[in-house]
Amino acid sequence: MIKRVAIVGAGNVASHLAPALKGAGCLVTQVFSRTADKALDLAQSVEAKVADDLASISGVDLVLVAVSDDQTAEVCNALPAELLVAHTSGMTHLDDISRERKASFYPLQTLSKDNHVDFSNVPFCIEASNEGDCQLLEKLAGTLTKSVRRIESDQRQALHLAAVFASNFVNHLYGTSQQIVEDAGLDFAILKPLIQEVAAKIQDLSPSDAQTGPARRQDIDTLNRHLDMLLEDPPNHELYHVLTDRIMNKYHGQ
Amino acid sequence: MIKRVAIVGAGNVASHLAPALKGAGCLVTQVFSRTADKALDLAQSVEAKVADDLASISGVDLVLVAVSDDQTAEVCNALPAELLVAHTSGMTHLDDISRERKASFYPLQTLSKDNHVDFSNVPFCIEASNEGDCQLLEKLAGTLTKSVRRIESDQRQALHLAAVFASNFVNHLYGTSQQIVEDAGLDFAILKPLIQEVAAKIQDLSPSDAQTGPARRQDIDTLNRHLDMLLEDPPNHELYHVLTDRIMNKYHGQ
Numbered sequence: 369m370i371k372r373v374a375i376v377g378a379g380n381v382a383s384h385l386a387p388a389l390k391g392a393g394c395l396v397t398q399v400f401s402r403t404a405d406k407a408l409d410l411a412q413s414v415e416a417k418v419a420d421d422l423a424s425i426s427g428v429d430l431v432l433v434a435v436s437d438d439q440t441a442e443v444c445n446a447l448p449a450e451l452l453v454a455h456t457s458g459m460t461h462l463d464d465i466s467r468e469r470k471a472s473f474y475p476l477q478t479l480s481k482d483n484h485v486d487f488s489n490v491p492f493c494i495e496a497s498n499e500g501d502c503q504l505l506e507k508l509a510g511t512l513t514k515s516v517r518r519i520e521s522d523q524r525q526a527l528h529l530a531a532v533f534a535s536n537f538v539n540h541l542y543g544t545s546q547q548i549v550e551d552a553g554l555d556f557a558i559l560k561p562l563i564q565e566v567a568a569k570i571q572d573l574s575p576s577d578a579q580t581g582p583a584r585r586q587d588i589d590t591l592n593r594h595l596d597m598l599l600e601d602p603p604n605h606e607l608y609h610v611l612t613d614r615i616m617n618k619y620h621g622q
Numbered sequence: 623m624i625k626r627v628a629i630v631g632a633g634n635v636a637s638h639l640a641p642a643l644k645g646a647g648c649l650v651t652q653v654f655s656r657t658a659d660k661a662l663d664l665a666q667s668v669e670a671k672v673a674d675d676l677a678s679i680s681g682v683d684l685v686l687v688a689v690s691d692d693q694t695a696e697v698c699n700a701l702p703a704e705l706l707v708a709h710t711s712g713m714t715h716l717d718d719i720s721r722e723r724k725a726s727f728y729p730l731q732t733l734s735k736d737n738h739v740d741f742s743n744v745p746f747c748i749e750a751s752n753e754g755d756c757q758l759l760e761k762l763a764g765t766l767t768k769s770v771r772r773i774e775s776d777q778r779q780a781l782h783l784a785a786v787f788a789s790n791f792v793n794h795l796y797g798t799s800q801q802i803v804e805d806a807g808l809d810f811a812i813l814k815p816l817i818q819e820v821a822a823k824i825q826d827l828s829p830s831d832a833q834t835g836p837a838r839r840q841d842i843d844t845l846n847r848h849l850d851m852l853l854e855d856p857p858n859h860e861l862y863h864v865l866t867d868r869i870m871n872k873y874h875g876q
Contacts (some may be wrong), residue, residue, distance in 0.1 A: 369804070380834070415651045437836075438843040459844055473673050476816055478834050483823055517812065525870045526806030527813075529848050533858075534799035534813050536835030537865045538792050543829035543872075545788035552780030558771070559781075559788050560825055561743045562730055566789045567821035569737055571814055575797035580732050581790030582691075589692040590713050603788075603868065610864055611791045613855065618797075 370429040370508045372454075372495060374398040376436035376443055378406035379454050380479040386414045387488050392511035398425055422446045430454060430508070439599060441465050452501050458528025461521040462495060471496035474524055475513075478535050487512045493519035493527065528610055535568065544604060576618075583615035624683040624706075624762045628652040628673065630697055633689035633734040635710045639688060640668045642741050646765035652679055676700045678831035684708060684762070686727060695719050704754050712782025715775040716749060719857035725759055728778055729767075732789050741766045747773035747781065798858060830854075833841035 373394050375386050376461040377615040378401035385394050401407035412416045419425050425447060433443050433455040440460040444453050447469060454471035462470055474493040477487055492509035494516060496502035502518065509516040519527065542563060569578045582590040592614055598605040627648045629640050632655035642652050654673040655661035665672045673679050679701060687697050694714040698707050699721060708725035716724055733739055746763035748770060750756035756772065763770040766868040772782065796817060800810040810876040823832045836844040845866055852859035 418635065424828050437841060459847055466783050469690070476812060478816060478820055478823065478832075480823070480827065480832060480834060482831065483827060487820070491812050491815060515812075515815070519808075521807055523806045525847075525851065527808065528803055529812035529851055530799040530802035530806075530813060531816055532835055532848060532862070533795045533802065534817050535834065536822055536837065536869070538795050538817070539829050539833050540788045540823070540865060540872075541792050541795070542824050543833070545784040546829055548780055548787065552776055552777045552784075554773075554781065556828075558730065558769075559784060561745060561769070562732060562785055563788050563792070564819050564826065565739070566732055567794055567817050568815065569734070570793070570796050573734065573737060574810075575793050575800055577736065577795050578732075578734060579790065579797070580734060581786055585690070585789065587691060593713055593779075594786060597783055599781065607864060607868070608786070610861060611794060614861070615790070615794050618794075 372397050372430075374400070374425045374428045374431045374435065375410070375416070376400045376425075376431060376447075377420065378403060378410040379436075380481055381415075381475070382432075383410055383457070383481060384485055384487075385432065385475070386410055386416075388512055389432075390414045390510075392508075393513075394508075397428055399512065400425065423448060425451070429504075432456065443516050444470060452489065452504070454496070454505055458531070459525055461525070462497065464523065464532055464573040465600065468500055469497060470503055472519075472521070472524060473500055474519070474527075476527060476531060476537075478531075488514060491515040491517055493517055493524050493615040495520055495524065544607070548604070576586045579619070581615070583612045584619055586616065586620050623647055624758050626651050626682040626684075628682045628685045629664070629670070629680075629681045629688065630654045630676065630685060630701075631665040632657060633688065634735055635680065635688040635729070636686075637664055637667075637735060638733045638739055638741075639686065639729070639822070640664055640670075641764075642766055643686075644668045646762075648762075648765075649756065651682055658734070662730070677702060679705070679817070683758075686710065691718070698724060706758070708750070708759055710833060712785070713779055715779070716751060723755055725755055726778060727759055727763065728772075730781060730785060731831050732785075732793075742768060745769040745771055747771055747778050749774055749778065769852075787820075798861070802858070833869065833873070837866045838873055840870065 396414040396416045398419040399416045407418045432454045437457045437459045440455045440457040441464040445463045452469040472495045475490050477490045479550040492507045546554035650668040650670045652673040653670045654666040656846045661672045685707045691711045691713045694709045694711040695718040706723040708727035726749045729744050731744045748759045
């Protein structure tokens with residue numbers, strides 16, 4: 369069973385996972401980050417020590433590596449050979465890491481510093497180089513969430529890509545809609561019930577059945593009037609065109 | 623006070639509003655639609671009669687016109703002159719309608735036939751050609767929702783446009799993410815908690831502060847790997863490019 373955990377990284381993912389693991393009964397013993405003051409902040413918040421370097425990490429059942437995707441493999445490789453190392457990166461393939469006990473422990477969620485996340489419904493994607501470690505990590509994830517899944521590296525990368533569309537790009541569209549209503553002298557708050565309902569709807573309906581709007585109805589008149597309204601805003605005009613063409617092709621394609 | 627209501631249209635908006643109005647204590651007396659069997663279905667569901675034509679509608683405090691945007695003005699103009707007529711179209715300007723008692727009664731929500739909508743949080747946007755009718759419609763909307771707002775035609779059109787970004791385009795991105803995970807042999811359900819959280823996040827944070835992901839972090843390595851994964855899928859490759867460039871410009875623009 370995993371009890372003693374060291375954390376490498378002090379960014380969004382580390383700052384959410386460290387207290388969650390502590391809350392679930394783990395002892396977070398050490399924190400390491402290249403940014404010393406962030407390491408200290410996080411370490412203090414979970415009553416851990418700051419590690420001086422990666423090589424000094426020891427006496428733990430797991431090292432959780434929550435650093436940027438492009439540094440994940442290098443950091444994992446630099447940790448003492450005997451330790452179980454699991455990373456939280458969506459994109460790092462297990463084959464990119466050259467150590468015996470390697471694993472992934474990937475929470476599929478958007479984590480910002482300023483928002484509280486309840487992990488209990490967050491899917492945790494688990495993969496490990498050996499069955500024993502996989503079971504240890506599944507048990508650990510099970511203390512945080514109801515949704516534990518074994519997901520292999522290729523599938524995890526596809527999930528990470530899909531999440532960019534479903535999360536990052538969606539949030540960007542929220543921002544675009546905010547700009548449009550604010551330019552018209554209205555408050556973004558008026559759109560929030562709609563945004564909630566669109567996300568709630570696809571819990572039961574498939575997005576394909578849930579699609580509404582002028583492109584879905586092939587309402588050319590409305591589409592043209594919207595495009596006219598965006599004539600002085602070329603980037604949004606272009607985006608409206610691209611997305612409308614996609615929806616029209618899907619439902620009314622040649 | 624508005625008690626007796628006739629409904630023109632039998633599509634998504636009419637089918638949601640008619641029972642909601644009946645539930646709020648109105649008497650829906652007549653339903654008219656060009657599609658006779660849809661008119662009959664809706665009329666029966668709210669114990670109304672089917673009207674033979676627009677000119678025969680009479681004896682009501684309000685005619686609610688819930689037809690497609692491009693037919694709204696024409697239908698409003700064809701109704702008997704003495705009646706108060708309110709339409710539910712996002713795009714139809716009050717100036718496009720030539721009658722004395724004209725109004726808009728626009729629920730800002732996505733309405734599909736198959737999903738139940740609780741109107742109690744839905745913003746209703748009210749506008750009328752005279753103050754008395756405006757107050758009547760505000761009272762009526764107040765029986766359906768907590769959120770009643772006076773919104774003029776120009777602002778309503780901006781809202782309608784913004785809603786396409788925040789709702790129709792967002793739903794289309796959900797569909798795109800579904801396709802990506804299903805192509806990888808995974809179930810769309812794994813993305814649903816993320817989708818919920820992204821919508822929940824902007825209830826408190828502005829979209830600008832809530833933005834995460836590789837474009838926000840300027841993580842060029844991950845962006846390039848995502849684009850590589852989409853090489854055999856040109857439409858999604860293009861969309862990824864367009865949306866990533868927008869986010870990069872916003873946060874890291876020259």
